[in-house]
Every structure is written in structure tokens, then in C-alpha cells.
Amino acid sequence: MLKVETVSKQFETGAGTLPILDGVSFSKGPGEALCIMGPSGSGKSTLLHILGTLEPPTSGEVTLDGRDPFQLPEPELATFRNHEIGFVFQEHFLLPQCSVLENVLTPTLVGEGSGAHETRARELLDRVGLGERLDHRPAELSGGERQRAALARALVLKPRLVLCDEPTGNLDAAAAGAVADLLLELHAAEQAILIVVTHSAALAERFEDRRRLAQGRLEAE
Ligand SMILES: Nc1ncnc2c1ncn2[C@@H]1O[C@H](COP(=O)(O)OP(=O)(O)OP(=O)(O)O)[C@@H](O)[C@H]1O
Ligand SMILES: [Mg+2]
Numbered sequence: 496m497l498k499v500e501t502v503s504k505q506f507e508t509g510a511g512t513l514p515i516l517d518g519v520s521f522s523k524g525p526g527e528a529l530c531i532m533g534p535s536g537s538g539k540s541t542l543l544h545i546l547g548t549l550e551p552p553t554s555g556e557v558t559l560d561g562r563d564p565f566q567l568p569e570p571e572l573a574t575f576r577n578h579e580i581g582f583v584f585q586e587h588f589l590l591p592q593c594s595v596l597e598n599v600l601t602p603t604l605v606g607e608g609s610g611a612h613e614t615r616a617r618e619l620l621d622r623v624g625l626g627e628r629l630d631h632r633p634a635e636l637s638g639g640e641r642q643r644a645a646l647a648r649a650l651v652l653k654p655r656l657v658l659c660d661e662p663t664g665n666l667d668a669a670a671a672g673a674v675a676d677l678l679l680e681l682h683a684a685e686q687a688i689l690i691v692v693t694h695s696a697a698l699a700e701r702f703e704d705r706r707r708l709a710q711g712r713l714e715a716e
Contacts, residue, residue, distance in 0.1 A: 497546070497656055497688050498522045502555035503711070504541055515541050517711030518555070525655070528682060528689040530699045532716070533708035539692040542708065543658050546690060548576045559656060577605055581649030581687070583678075585661035587641045589633040589648075595620065596629040599648045612651065619647040623677055639670030643677065650681060657682070659691045663698050675701055 504516040515538040523529055533539055544550040548564045556563060564575050589598045596616060603612040620626050623643035633641055649657060662678060663671035675698050682689045699705050705716040
């Protein structure tokens with residue numbers, strides 16, 4: 496269970512304190528999903544970064560199955576992040592010098608490697624329709640294919656929490672629809688907690704629980 500309790504975030508800037516999030520609370524269990532919309536600059540990515548333990552909240556608490564990751568010392572926090580959380584960003588951040596298969600395996604390189612990881616990576620790449628593209632470099636893929644490779648990479652360690660920031664950004668309607676189908680199919684199969692941030696009405700429509708971030712607060716749509 497992901498519990499977010501009255502999370503607030505302010506940035507200290509040269510021009511003073513910039514309030515971004517103002518008491519965001521929600522909780523989600525395994526197999527549940529939340530879609531977050533809201534204007535540019537409203538703090539959606541900031542919230543995802545906090546959920547992903549990349550940035551601490553100014554106040555409030557985030558717990559995953561009762562554990563507050565921000566209480567962990569840095570090496571354990573990194574392990575927690577790597578194992579429990581899968582990220583899909585708008586920018587895919589695939590390593591250009593590595594093959595598709597190697598990219599999907601990057602989260603598994605920390606800690607003990609295992610043949611099981613490679614089996615899982617190959618299965619996921621099959622699921623996302625890239626089973627025939629294992630040895631391609633990212634530059635040899637289309638935008639939608641890169642996004643699908645990034646999705647496979649996010650899921651390779653079976654994270655309990657999957658965070659997607661504009662997973663269909665920069666894609667045409669058909670490619671965006673295919674990535675959305677896949678995301679929801681994999682979500683149904685793997686029962687992670689899924690949090691998606693998007694400006695796309697077409698993607699948002701696919702979620703039952705849609706909320707809007709505005710003035711630092713998360714409101715039902
Ligand atoms: N490290 C930082 N220091 C200062 N201000 C920041 C920092 N990170 C983000 N901000 C500010 O916080 C606000 C929210 O940014 P955020 O990236 O969360 O918006 P967003 O809702 O994801 O927008 P978009 O839809 O354009 O991606 C912006 O005004 C941004 O300038
Ligand atoms: Mg953003």
C-alpha cells in the first residue's frame with residue numbers, strides 16, 4: 496500500500512520560497528491506479544519525484560507498505576528505489592551505446608545478476624512487441640518503440656510501485672494508444688501500484704481514478 500499523507504513541497508529559490516505542493520494525500524493498493532492531470536508547472540513531476548524517493552517532501556509522509564523510504568540511509572534508499580519503484584519518463588533515458596536488451600537489464604546490474612533477470616527481460620520485450628529488436632540500439636528504434644523499451648526496463652525487477660511521467664508524450668495517437676494498452680495490460684497482470692501523470696485526455700480516460708493537481712492540491716476530476 497502506498498500512503499501519501501499531507502505532503503507539501505516548497506523550493507527555496509533566489510526569489511524566495513516557491514510553494515508547489517500543499518497537503519497532498521491519497522493512498523493506493525496493489526493493482527490500483529491513479530491518473531494525475533493538471534496544468535504545466537502545477538507540480539506533477541515534483542510529486543512523482545517525491546513518490547519515487549528522488550526528492551524528499553518539505554513536510555508530510557510517504558510510506559510504501561508501512562516503510563518510510565526517506566528514513567533509510569542513502570545506500571539502502573538507492574536499493575529500495577531500484578527494487579521497489581519503476582520509472583517511465585517522458586524522455587526515455589535509454590543508454591545509446593547499449594542494445595535494447597542491455598538497456599532493459601540495467602536495473603538488474605546493481606546487486607547479483609541472474610539468468611532469471613534476462614529471462615524476464617526477454618519476456619517483457621516480447622510483451623511490448625520488441626522481441627525481434629533485442630540487439631537494436633535505441634537510435635534504431637521509433638519513438639514509440641523506445642517508449643515501450645523504457646516500459647520494459649521500468650518493470651524488469653517487478654516493482655511494487657510504477658511511476659509514469661507522460662508515458663505517451665511525443666507519440667502519435669496510434670503509438671500512444673498502443674503504449675497505453677500495454678501499460679494497462681501489464682498493470683493488470685502484475686498488480687503493481689500505478690501512478691500516471693499526463694496531459695493526454697485520451698490516456699486519462701482509460702483510468703477510473705483521475706485527479707487534477709491545482710494550487711498544490713490534488714482534487715477529484
Ligand atoms: N529544483 C527546483 N527548484 C526550484 N523550482 C523548481 C524545482 N523543480 C521544479 N520547480 C518548479 O516547480 C514547479 C512545478 O514543476 P513540475 O516540474 O513539478 O511541473 P509539472 O506539473 O510537472 O509541469 P509539466 O506539465 O510542464 O511537466 C515549476 O514552477 C518549476 O519551475
Ligand atoms: Mg512535468
